Structure formats: C-alpha cells, structure tokens
Amino acid sequence: MDMRRRMSRLVTGLALVTLVAVAGGACKARDQLTVRSYAMQGKVLAVDVQGKQATIQHGDIPGFMGAMTMAYPIKDDEALARLKKGDEIKAVVVVDDTKGLWLEHIQILPPAPSAAPAK
Numbered sequence: 407m408d409m410r411r412r413m414s415r416l417v418t419g420l421a422l423v424t425l426v427a428v429a430g431g432a433c434k435a436r437d438q439l440t441v442r443s444y445a446m447q448g449k450v451l452a453v454d455v456q457g458k459q460a461t462i463q464h465g466d467i468p469g470f471m472g473a474m475t476m477a478y479p480i481k482d483d484e485a486l487a488r489l490k491k492g493d494e495i496k497a498v499v500v501v502d503d504t505k506g507l508w509l510e511h512i513q514i515l516p517p518a519p520s521a522a523p524a525k
Contacts, residue, residue, distance in 0.1 A: 442501045443510075444470040450493040451475060453486065460489050460509070467499060479508040488514065 448464030454477070463475040478499070480486040489495070494515040501507045 440503060442470075444468070444499045444501070445496070446499050446509075447494070447496050447515075450489050450491055450495060452477075452491060453489045455486060458483075458486060460486065462495070462497075462509075470499065470501070479506070480512070481508050482510065482512070485509075485512045488512075494518070 444467045446462075446464050446467045448462040450460055451463050452461040454460065457477075458481070459477045459479045461475065461477045465473045478497075480489075489512070494517070495512055496515060497509045497512040499507055500510050
C-alpha cells in the first residue's frame with residue numbers, strides 16, 4: 407500500500423510539472439506574437455463598403471510582399487467612405503498575428519499632373 411501511495415504521488419507530481427512547463431511555454435509563445443506595419447502605395451481598383459475592404463494594386467511592400475493586387479480590409483469607416491476607384495493612395499498595412507491584416511493611415515494622393523501636349 408505504501409508503494410502505491412508513493413507511485414501515485416510521483417505520477418501526480420510529474421503531471422503537475424508537465425502542466426506548468428506546457429503552460430509556461432504557451433505564455434511565452436503568446437508574448438512573442440507581434441504586430442508589424444509596412445508602408446505601401448497603390449491604386450484603388452474597387453471599393454466594397456459593405457464588405458469593409460478595398461482592392462488595391464500596389465508595388466512591392468519591402469520586408470512583407472511583392473507587388474500584387476489584393477483586397478485589404480479597412481476598419482476605419484470614414485477612410486473607406488472617402489476612397490474611390492482610381493484613387494492613388496499611400497497607406498500602412500498592419501499585420502497582427504492573431505487578427506490578420508488591414509490598412510490604416512490611408513492618404514489619397516493628389517492626381518499626377520498630366521503631361522503638356524507636344525507642340
């Protein structure tokens with residue numbers, strides 16, 4: 407009986423040590439989650455107000471992705487409402503390991519001056 411009690415205590419102790427180690431590792435992994443942001447510039451190809459997103463054709467986003475066209479969520483309703491197809495924009499792509507990505511700090515750029523006709 408004494409041997410059974412010792413084994414039971416040993417197994418319980420090992421289970422507790424394992425649980426603490428796993429919980430500690432999970433907390434450390436959670437603390438390592440980060441939010442990153444990247445500057446981007448592109449052209450608005452479509453705006454979906456109900457879907458709260460805009461499709462942007464953009465150049466390279468250094469450190470994040472190459473040039474491409476994709477739909478970006480936009481959380482700021484006022485910024486989204488200002489966007490129109492054809493707008494050239496600068497924005498910040500925010501990447502959150504738990505919440506995905508979205509655009510913030512959207513600036514609509516002034517239209518490029520048109521070239522003067524040749525004479």
